[in-house]
Amino acid sequence: MLHDLFPPGVQHALDLAGIFVFALAGALLAVRKNFDVFGIAVLALVTALGGGLFRDLCIGAVPPAAFSELSFFVTPLLAAALVFFLHPEVQRINRAINVCDAAGLGLFCVSGTTKAYEYGLGLTSSAALGVATAVGGGVLRDVLANEVPSLLRDREMYAVPAVVGASMIALFISFEVLNALTTALAIVTTFVLRILAMQFHWRAPLAWNRRSSVAEEP
Template identity: 75%
Template structure:
């Protein structure tokens, strides 16, 4: 089904672009954590490939694309080298990187959902794996960097919700047999725009109703 929506060469380029921008975010966090060059490369690889690797292992697509396609492995290393030598300049274009990251989020949640469905999963499971594809690498990145994953923090702009919306739209389109290049593109754009709006207006998920937490909130 994925090959019917996108030309394989176009799909490959989309994957590499998404991998590159996710790798940039991982490498930048490694620099902020004062990691050495190896740590920067590891965090770039994990951020870029973690979600897709998890999805492929769950659906049985082995060997995963991260290991069968050299471009998938080398692209995060290129991003890591770029950040290693030019991280002050990369930091200055962080807003631009965030926009590309939002685009990658939309692309990966849609492609991940369709790929999981192609391998025989149900609609709900496919949407869940679409979400995992989009956000899994970021979760692994934060864990390796000894941080609470951004996905779980109340003080971070919505990240998982746009991916959930995009993946759910794809699942519904499959259910009603209306999935095509236009509707899948609409799902990508919806997730992308929601993420941009969340960053622009600092939309955040609500915390527990009438909570009485004793946790100390440490400002960043």
């Protein structure tokens, strides 16, 4: 989606890699929730494609890439099949998946921001949609699995690296320095921030409780 920034083949491979790891995360949650094979496939699809679908509907890019690009649709099904047959093995490499997921986060927030801007949105809105592209699939996955979205609750700062990456792209655009190098810089920054947040257990703050926070929760 980063037209003219990377060779088309590179872009497409990066997109598919992001979709694949996001789909793995969705399929693994489905297995944990004891969903059947169809539930595994749906959660893989929703996690991988939900964020981009939301962005495409908001910018008027219909049909969304999820439906116009066959490989975007097939890749999550492959990830679901892999998890279906091999899930204990896949879970064992959870650490590796988290690293891939961080890379997917960087790629999606950057490509989402760029695509929204190409469709005529303002810089702030483009960055907001970039973040939504990166985290939206995970939110939809948690809603379908009937859990509070981990994004809202677990204080893991999952979104902060995406906000940083999307804001960098918006700044690069406004200063007219968006190119393959600066794009790669935003992706890498997002990726590294996410890895650091996981490594050092950075925690997002709760609301400032003047009185005890326990009193708020009956």
